[in-house]
Amino acid sequence: MEKTRVIIDTDPGQDDAVAILLALASPEIEVLALTVVAGNVPLAHTVRNAQKICELAGRPDLPIYAGCDAPLFRPLTTAEYVHGETGLDGIELPAPTMPLAQGHAVDFIIDTLRREPEGSITLVPIGPLTNIAAAFQRAPDIIPRVRQIVLMGGAYFEVGNVTPAAEFNIYVDPEAAQIVFDAGVDLVVMPLDVTHRALTSQDWLDRMAAIDTPVxxxxxxxTGFFERYDRAKYGAEGAPLHDPCTIAWLIRPGLFSGRRINVEIETEGRYTLGMTVADWWGVTDRAPNALFMRDVDRAGFFDLLTERLARL
Known part of the structure; x- marks a missing residue:
């Protein structure tokens, strides 16, 4: 079996944590490193959370690189109101002891893409796109070397979750998103339209509780902590597991459906800053630049999560 070799760019985040655990539990995927960015909470917390997740998974050997602590051109917007003060509120995990890898995340992305065979590395950004955009700006020669980018961000039919028009990851650094969407890389996008269909349920939580491992x-x-926000805001039955959708697509793309369309990023709008302007109906002549997902097989998705997480 040929493994998909990935760099996960992340701002953990409870749903980031589940995505990382799913990747580490899946033999189809080889995680080369975690590159960490500020987003859900400031960088000091996201880095510490990444360490805790790796130690929980029994992977203190996995390199973790600290990256950008703010968007390219804007002050940082965070989401403690969703994820808690630490970004990983819920269960109390031990203080991590594993060291961080030496060097900056952006340098690691650049060096890895230059060193490894062209088309062998997939980038999986599940936070703001600052690290990826900074790497592309600094070293445009790496862009054609990327096999694919599979990201969580944006929305169309579901519109926004941080403003009426914008999804959080894109809103935090819209200029970075514009750079990535304009780069010409094979791009797969998991927007809110998909992730709000990947809702947890009491049945799934009971199945996970029955496994009764630390993971x-x-x-x-x-998930219980994360659910409280979405139940209050949307009246949802559970929490949307946004970020694990990226990893699930790499393992079983047949769980998802969507279209290749043009997606532009709004960087100037008074009310629409950070909006993913998705030409779902093909009303412009702009060329498609992304496979934009619309739906997910919810039962299949949670069956995959359960089966894989039980391995850790």
């Missing part, structure tokens, strides 16, 4: 207990606790 399963952490996932149940994180």
């Amino acid at each position: 399963a207990r952490a996932v149940v606790s994180w």
Whole structure:
């Protein structure tokens, strides 16, 4: 079996944590490193959370690189109101002891893409796109070397979750998103339209609780904390597991459906800053630049999560 070799760019985040655990539990995927960015909470917290997740998974050997602590041109917007003060509120995990890798995340992305065979590395950004855009700006020669980018961000039919028009990851650094969407890389996008269909349920939480491992207990606790926000805001039955959709697509793309369309990023709008302007109906002559997902097989998605997370 040929493994998909990935760099996960992340701002953990409870749903980031589940995505990372899913990747580490899946033999189809080889995680080369985590590159960490500020987003859900400031960088000091996201880095510490990445360390905790790796130690929980029994992977203190996995390199973790600290990256950008603010968007390219804007002050940082964070989401403690969703994820809690630490970004990983819920179960109390031990203080991490594993060291960070030496060097900056952006340098690691550049060096890895230059060193490894062309088309062998997939980037999986599940936070703001600052690290990826900074790498592309600094070293445009790496852009054609990327196999694919599979990201969580944006929305069309669901519109926004941080403003009426914008999804959080794109809103935090819209200029970075514009650079990535304009780069010409094979791009797969998991927007809110998909992730709001990947809702947890009490049945799934009961299945996870029955596994009764440290990983399963952490996932149940994180999800329970995360759920409170979406239940209050949307009246939803559970929490949307946004970021794990990227990893699930790499493992079983048949769980998802969407279209290749043009997606532009709004960087100037008074009310629409950070909006992903998705030409779903083909009303412009702009060339498609992304496979923009619309739906997910929810039962299949949660079956995959359960089966894989039980391995850790």
